[in-house]
Every structure is written in structure tokens, then in C-alpha cells.
Amino acid sequence: MKSSLRRTLKTVSAATMAAALLAVGVTAASAHVHVDPDDTAAGGYTHLTFNVPNESATAKTNKLEVTLPTETPFTSVSVKPVEGWTSQIITADLPKPVTIAGATVTKAPSSVVWTADAAHQIGQNEYQAFSLSVGVLPDAGTTVTLPASQTYTDGTVVKWDQKTAEGQAEPEHPAPSFVTTAKDTGTAAPAPSAAATPAPAAAPAAGDGGSTAGWFGLAAGLIGLAAGVTALARTRPTKGN
Numbered sequence: 039m040k041s042s043l044r045r046t047l048k049t050v051s052a053a054t055m056a057a058a059l060l061a062v063g064v065t066a067a068s069a070h071v072h073v074d075p076d077d078t079a080a081g082g083y084t085h086l087t088f089n090v091p092n093e094s095a096t097a098k099t100n101k102l103e104v105t106l107p108t109e110t111p112f113t114s115v116s117v118k119p120v121e122g123w124t125s126q127i128i129t130a131d132l133p134k135p136v137t138i139a140g141a142t143v144t145k146a147p148s149s150v151v152w153t154a155d156a157a158h159q160i161g162q163n164e165y166q167a168f169s170l171s172v173g174v175l176p177d178a179g180t181t182v183t184l185p186a187s188q189t190y191t192d193g194t195v196v197k198w199d200q201k202t203a204e205g206q207a208e209p210e211h212p213a214p215s216f217v218t219t220a221k222d223t224g225t226a227a228p229a230p231s232a233a234a235t236p237a238p239a240a241a242p243a244a245g246d247g248g249s250t251a252g253w254f255g256l257a258a259g260l261i262g263l264a265a266g267v268t269a270l271a272r273t274r275p276t277k278g279n
Contacts, residue, residue, distance in 0.1 A: 075216050
């Protein structure tokens with residue numbers, strides 16, 4: 039009987055810890071504007087999902103602008119529609135010509151702007167996901183930084199543009215970024231185009247956090263819950279005993 043009680047207490051403890059880890063994961067995941075790429079292989083295309091939480095207690099988010107890289111520009115950018123939001127891809131001359139896949143590129147998409155109508159602004163305790171299809175990605179090991187500006191209905195503009203340095207604490211408003219990885223074997227990059235061309239759309243990457251801490255918290259929470267359920271099932275007496 040005492041052994042069964044101890045096992046039951048362990049089960050409750052495991053479930054409690056799992057719930058706590060899950061809550062920590064979700065909190066970390068929604069802490070700031072960040073980007074989730076679904077593929078980071080150099081020379082290819084990827085879908086980028088920007089998760090944007092509303093952090094104001096008195097205003098709503100009604101505009102988001104993401105700045106695209108110019109040193110390693112994307113030759114193709116397309117936007118996944120978001121209900122109640124209009125989008126605009128802005129193209130500009132590059133600071134200097136760039137050679138991509140053997141072609142010289144002098145102009146490329148420089149930013150994307152999303153603007154909400156009054157009924158679809160991001161309110162308190164809410165977030166919205168914005169997705170792009172972009173390519174081609176630069177050489178492996180390149181940090182792709184995508185500064186974002188978040189505008190609120192009271193006129194406040196929060197700039198997510200601070201660089202994160204390895205070994206140092208994360209800044210208050212880090213710029214969304216990711217690092218490219220090795221090129222997929224046998225994958226050849228398509229020839230670049232001076233104009234933005236549509237790429238196949240896909241569902242946004244899962245999760246409202248995307249940060250490493252958020253994903254680890256979520257995974258740990260789910261594992262803990264599974265362990266708790268299994269342990270509870272083992273402690274349940276069978277008929278006839």
C-alpha cells in the first residue's frame with residue numbers, strides 16, 4: 039500500500055513538473071519577435087515564419103516591417119496572405135552589386151511591410167504569425183539577420199534590431215536571425231531573378247515561440263506528461279487483487 043502511494047505521489051510530482059516546464063517553454067517562446075525557418079540549407083529556399091506577440095497593455099499592434107539583408111540579398115520573396123492584413127514587398131537598389139549563382143544582382147527586395155485593418159490588429163495576450171518564402175540562402179555559416187519594427191496603435195514603435203553576441207546576455211530587443219547550414223547534397227540553386235517571384239506556399243512553422251528555450255521547454259513538458267501517465271497506469275490495481 040505504501041509503495042503504491044509513493045508511486046502515485048511520484049506520478050503527481052512528474053505531472054506537475056511537466057506542466058511547469060510546459061508553461062516555461064510557452065513563456066520563453068512568446069517573449070519577443072523572432073523568426074522560425076523551416077529549412078536553413080545554403081543555396082536553397084525556405085519559409086520564414088515571424089511570430090509577433092503584442093506586449094503593450096494599452097495598445098494593439100497594427101503594423102510590422104521586416105528588413106531583408108542587402109549583403110546576401112534574396113532574389114525571390116513572396117508573402118503568405120494573412121486575413122485582415124495587407125502586405126507590400128519593397129524593392130531597392132543594393133549598396134553594391136552582388137554575384138549570386140553566377141549572375142550579377144543590383145536590385146533586390148529590401149523589406150516587407152504588413153498593415154492591419156481595424157478588426158484584425160493584434161490585441162493584449164495575442165500574437166500573429168507572418169510567413170515569407172525566400173531564397174536563395176547564402177553560404178553555410180552565414181548569420182541572416184532580419185530586423186523588425188513593430189508599430190502600435192498609440193504610435194509606439196518597437197525596433198527589434200539589436201545584435202546578439204555569443205557568450206553575452208540577450209539584448210532587450212534582439213533582431214530575428216538564423217544561421218545557414220551546409221548545402222543539401224545534389225541540390226542546385228535556381229538561377230536568380232531580379233524581380234521577386236512567387237515560391238510555393240506552406241503552412242507556418244509550428245509553435246508560437248521558436249526560440250531554443252521555448253522548444254526545449256515544450257519537449258520536456260510533453261515527455262514529463264507521458265511519463266506521469268505511464269506511471270499512474272502502472273499503479274492502478276487490476277481486478278481481483
